Amino acid sequence: MQLLDGKLVAEKLREAIKVETARLIDAGVDPHLAAILVGEDAASQTYVHNKEKACQQAGIVSSVYKLPESVSEKELLELIRFINKDDSIHGLIVQLPLPSHIDSLKVIQHVNPAKDVDGFHPVNAGRMVQGLPSYLPATPNGILKLMQHYKIETEGKNCVILGRSNIVGTPLAILMSRKAYPGNATVTICHTKTANLPDIAKEADILVAAMGQAEFVTAEMVKPGAVVIDVGIHRIPDNDAKSGYRLVGDVDFAEVSKKASWITPVPGGVGPMTIISLLDNTLKAAKKEIWP
């Protein structure tokens, strides 16, 4: 088994981002990413904090707008309109999930597509489907960059994706079936209503676990020699750990790593690649590469 070391690859790519950011600043453009964080969800707070840290390391300006859980949809939309109009802000992400009284799909549609560095706006998502220039969602694009770095073969392979979210599973399925590298794979999406999920997973040459259930993928669901990509991250109680918990993914790493040819660790796999892709999109926004 070999590790798909996202932390290492992200560090290498971060250098290029730093250089490009410095070049833009010299040219009079200060790349700026804004994030809106609603409520106190611990995982969302961690993600947003990590994004802020990564921006600072790369020289990208970062601002976080924190709103209480009780904020109304109207107030949130007003903030988005305000940021849309601010020419000094190039990228805007609204951290998901949002509280249940807010319609996430409606909120996403209010982000200016030119600033939608998550690639979640229907116009960017539609452009991606048709192969037009668009912001690619950060997690799927981070997975592609990781596979590219390690020269993982994808053409003609069976790629099984567990999870159909708009953030990971669905866009990754589109990207992996594109006529491109990485891509040209035969893709299957599995979800909560899939019959015989373990049998389908076992046929995968490339298995992507993005269903958000701790250690769901066991060794019996994995074909020997498969490439296994773990998108999940969960805290589980661990009395032996100083913090009282440890981080695990959607894959039972200890067992599955004995069978896989390549596997992402958790943490240090997909997570750092997601952040790099977001920074990359922010530079694209600052350069008006996708939306002139």
Ligand code: GUN
């Ligand atoms: N929540 C989990 N992943 C993401 C992401 O990539 N972007 C946003 N905005 N929210 C998320």
